[in-house]
Amino acid sequence: MKAPYAISIVGGGSRYTPGILRMLVAEKGRFPLRKITLYDNEAERQDKVGAYGKILFQEYYPECEIIVTNDAKTAFEDIDFAFMQIRAGRMKMREMDEKIALRHGCLGQETCGAGGFAYGMRSIPAVCDIIKDIRKYSPEAWVLNYSNPAAIVAEATKRIFKDDFRIINICDMPIGIMGFYAKALGKRPDEIEPRYFGLNHFGWFTQILDKKTGEDYLPRLHEFFKTPMAAVGDLHPTDKSWMDTFKFMSKMIQDYEDYLPNTYLQYYLYPKHIVEHEDSNYTRANEVMDGPEKKTFAMLDEVIAEGKLKGTKYEPKPDELADGHAGYIVDLATAIANNTGDVFLCMTENTGIISNLTEGMMVEVPCHVGINGVEPLNIGEIPTFQKGLLENQFAYEKLTVDACLEGSYKKAWNALTLNRCVNDTDVAKAILDDYIEVNKEYWPELK
Numbered sequence: 470m471k472a473p474y475a476i477s478i479v480g481g482g483s484r485y486t487p488g489i490l491r492m493l494v495a496e497k498g499r500f501p502l503r504k505i506t507l508y509d510n511e512a513e514r515q516d517k518v519g520a521y522g523k524i525l526f527q528e529y530y531p532e533c534e535i536i537v538t539n540d541a542k543t544a545f546e547d548i549d550f551a552f553m554q555i556r557a558g559r560m561k562m563r564e565m566d567e568k569i570a571l572r573h574g575c576l577g578q579e580t581c582g583a584g585g586f587a588y589g590m591r592s593i594p595a596v597c598d599i600i601k602d603i604r605k606y607s608p609e610a611w612v613l614n615y616s617n618p619a620a621i622v623a624e625a626t627k628r629i630f631k632d633d634f635r636i637i638n639i640c641d642m643p644i645g646i647m648g649f650y651a652k653a654l655g656k657r658p659d660e661i662e663p664r665y666f667g668l669n670h671f672g673w674f675t676q677i678l679d680k681k682t683g684e685d686y687l688p689r690l691h692e693f694f695k696t697p698m699a700a701v702g703d704l705h706p707t708d709k710s711w712m713d714t715f716k717f718m719s720k721m722i723q724d725y726e727d728y729l730p731n732t733y734l735q736y737y738l739y740p741k742h743i744v745e746h747e748d749s750n751y752t753r754a755n756e757v758m759d760g761p762e763k764k765t766f767a768m769l770d771e772v773i774a775e776g777k778l779k780g781t782k783y784e785p786k787p788d789e790l791a792d793g794h795a796g797y798i799v800d801l802a803t804a805i806a807n808n809t810g811d812v813f814l815c816m817t818e819n820t821g822i823i824s825n826l827t828e829g830m831m832v833e834v835p836c837h838v839g840i841n842g843v844e845p846l847n848i849g850e851i852p853t854f855q856k857g858l859l860e861n862q863f864a865y866e867k868l869t870v871d872a873c874l875e876g877s878y879k880k881a882w883n884a885l886t887l888n889r890c891v892n893d894t895d896v897a898k899a900i901l902d903d904y905i906e907v908n909k910e911y912w913p914e915l916k
């Protein structure tokens with residue numbers, strides 16, 4: 470692999486793609502491209518993103534070719550990287566995932582609880598079929614996957630693409646939280662580094678280290694975030710449900726003295742509280758469709774109508790690039806291409822990294838990343854409380870992948886019963902049967 474690189478963005482119609490394109494322009498010095506291909510199984514939205522991308526690259530990256538396609542061969546031939554961010558079933562199925570669970574009195578969430586189970590059952594075949602295509606045309610391309618639910622996708626890709634070290638599953642939540650910690654510390658995000666363990670969307674920060682002095686800021690942050698208002702204010706100005714999520718972090722920190730929790734642990738440690746505060750007629754999927762998604766595509770329409778970016782209100786400005794989502798995946802690709810060994814949180818097989826957890830679990834831990842892939846830092850033994858939670862969550866994730874790959878109704882039922890957000894045999898069956906009804910075109914048949 471040599472610069473300038475060729476990359477494919479899989480799920481090119483994603484609302485995150487414009488941000489990634491802007492980040493690639495900004496990082497062309499460290500990570501130069503010769504070709505970028507947008508690939509999607511739908512045309513309408515991707516064509517808009519593609520038209521925006523062509524204007525952006527015409528003005529800021531003329532040396533890089535940009536192609537928009539629904540054809541796998543065109544998308545995956547002769548590429549060095551695939552950035553994957555598909556949503557199997559799109560937002561309409563996310564809405565179903567969330568509302569069906571709530572109808573049964575259980576958490577409805579994109580990647581957690583019963584919602585995450587339904588989403589995982591769709592994502593496994595969709596993501597794995599695409600990776601098979603990528604491997605057909607570019608056997609050594611790096612596959613950097615954001616497609617959720619990343620924990621379940623990581624467990625499935627580990628099994629189906631054994632030892633394929635160029636498939637890396639990642640999440641931007643810890644980096645989003647770290648951005649928040651940095652503000653509270655009065656530091657830049659790149660001045661601090663996490664020590665962390667867990668499964669994806671189910672983990673804990675154990676240290677927040679100053680990269681220069683090695684000082685651990687976790688105790689200071691623990692004290693700071695015990696004050697509810699400190700956990701939000703202008704530290705994370707975003708929409709209501711994210712503000713609520715970051716506010717709730719204070720409650721978790723007051724209740725749990727050890728470590729700093731990933732925000733997603735709220736769903737597993739306080740499922741009753743969360744369900745009581747959900748609106749089963751208007752869930753996060755509705756908020757996203759009415760909010761960020763609508764805003765992004767309105768922006769694209771305006772830019773396309775204008776036919777330019779320079780001199781308009783949408784002209785990309787360097788200080789407006791603070792996009793954790795785009796930054797993370799571009800930084801990761803840059804670390805691989807330049808063999809930097811920088812530390813990223815990635816999902817990787819537990820080969821003794823966490824000595825008292827099941828071998829093979831796809832744990833999310835700090836890894837040095839370079840041209841030979843991820844090299845995890847050792848974690849050692851973890852406390853019984855976290856071990857108990859993680860082993861149960863892993864059993865749920867493993868059974869979900871088993872159910873999908875084997876077409877097993879029983880294992881799907883077992884998985885849902887095990888999930889801390891369901892935790893009841895009869896409720897699990899009722900939810901499963903409702904999900905089967907609406908997922909016929911996405912799930913394998915379960916017998």
Ligand SMILES: NC(=O)c1ccc[n+]([C@@H]2O[C@H](COP(=O)([O-])OP(=O)(O)OC[C@H]3O[C@@H](n4cnc5c(N)ncnc54)[C@H](O)[C@@H]3O)[C@@H](O)[C@H]2O)c1
Pocket residue numbers: 479480481482483484485508509510511514515554555556557558559560595596599614615616617618619639640641642794
């Ligand atoms: N890992 C993380 O931390 C993280 C962070 C943010 C978003 N995400 C994930 O990124 C993905 C994209 O999010 P979004 O809100 O932009 O979703 P979206 O609804 O815009 O979908 C993205 C694109 O995927 C395409 N797609 C769906 N199935 C496909 C298939 N089989 N082949 C090719 N394309 C397909 C859709 O047509 C759509 O254009 C989701 O899975 C989301 O959960 C992950």
Ligand SMILES: O=P(O)(O)OC[C@H]1O[C@H](O[C@H]2[C@H](O)[C@@H](O)[C@@H](O)O[C@@H]2CO)[C@H](O)[C@@H](O)[C@@H]1O
Pocket residue numbers: 579580617640641642643644645646753757793794
């Ligand atoms: O509810 P959504 O669709 O807005 O977000 C779901 C995703 O949330 C996390 O990603 C966040 C990120 O952590 C945050 O810092 C900011 O960048 O927004 C992102 C997307 O909204 C989570 O990591 C993803 O897995 C979820 O898909």
Ligand SMILES: [Mn+2]
Pocket residue numbers: 619639640641642670
């Ligand atoms: Mn995530």
